[in-house]
Amino acid sequence: MPEFDRRTVAGAAVLGAVVAASLLSSPATAIDAAERAAADPLLFGVLLLGLYLVRPFLAWPTTLVAIVAGYGYGVAVGVPVALAGAVLTSMPPFLGVRWMAGGEGFWGRLGDAGDRFFGSTGHVRGVTAARLLPIPADAVTCTAAASGVSLPAFAVGTVFGELPWTVAAVLLGSSAESIAARGLGEVGLPLVAACLVAAAVLLAGPAYQYFGRPGVPS
Template sequence: MNRRFALFGYLVAGLAGACAAVAAWIASPEAAVARLALLADDPVRFGVALLALTAVRPLLAWPTTLLAVAVGFGYGWVGVPLGVVLLVATAVVRYRLARAGSVRVRGASRTADRLCDAGERLATAAGSLRAVAATRLLPLPSDAVSVGAGAAGVRTRPFLLGTAAGELPWVIVGVAVGVSLDRLAAGDLSAVDPTVLVAMAGTGALLLAGPLYRTFVREESAATA
């Protein structure tokens, strides 16, 4: 039995070392995309590399749009559905950890508790799916939104559907960058018309405006009356 545990420990240590080596080898998003470009002529190998990148992205805290850029470069516009699937999959990791309490949010501080309570109230007022989708449209870190949804107790199905809906415009933006070989070769992963980002943020804000007003402004007015 002890021998089996020792072998298991060696295996875990070896896998951890391999992951660390891979992380060191692709130390930046631009470097990762550049190495993916070498596999673009082989759709199968390129797809496997994309899956690996999707798996390690949360550990490296890279922007999720990087996946959409890579999809656009490898598969073009037909890869938009794949990009949505990958962005949803990479968001699940932080969400599940937050729901399980592995990423400690509630109880970390009084401010964190208040934010969690506010998130729960907003999800109740707007509906979990709408709240997640609208928040995804805002220029906020994707991982922060995932952790917030998990800490607020958003159920899995609304989280997945809301993430897919909210990330779709970001996937389209990323694919648009990826299909441009000049931008990719220059390492420019953010060459996007600011008008598009403003429109997306405005849509997200409009979707949340009513629930925010009903949940916080009206309740505070009633409490002070």
């Protein structure tokens, strides 16, 4: 079997496994364990690390784990811990897709589309803007990995783009009497609106340069 075929089959198998795991699993048990361990900072840290490591394989939202971090560590410690966790939890899908990308199949087409976007915006700006948009974090990760985005640029863009979502989630977790696996709750709509505006500001300049070039259809 050609190398590209093997990678395509491996990618399809991993994607199918993640979809199956997300449908069959629930974060409730892990969250309950983290809540019980909150009084022990070391044990809580180990459980939180485990949540960040397994999250991409179960397709859980990153904000959920950030809420857990806020519940156990509060705002001052929870925000930097959750930002570091956002970068850490994106590494397995980024490196996996980077290995599978290339050729003419799905990953190749995704990489071509990503190249056009990140080529216009710049890597850090593009990842930051994509992270600000209310779309699944792993979709951004896979697109960046399939494109030519470098690992350092991806990590920096992830920190910048995840910052408002992380701060909101940590604040929600730190003020909760118990961990609630319900997303960002009542702060969701204002936060989404603010992030959309920020993403639009970041993309306005590259969009103007791209569509304003001679020969580019408007």
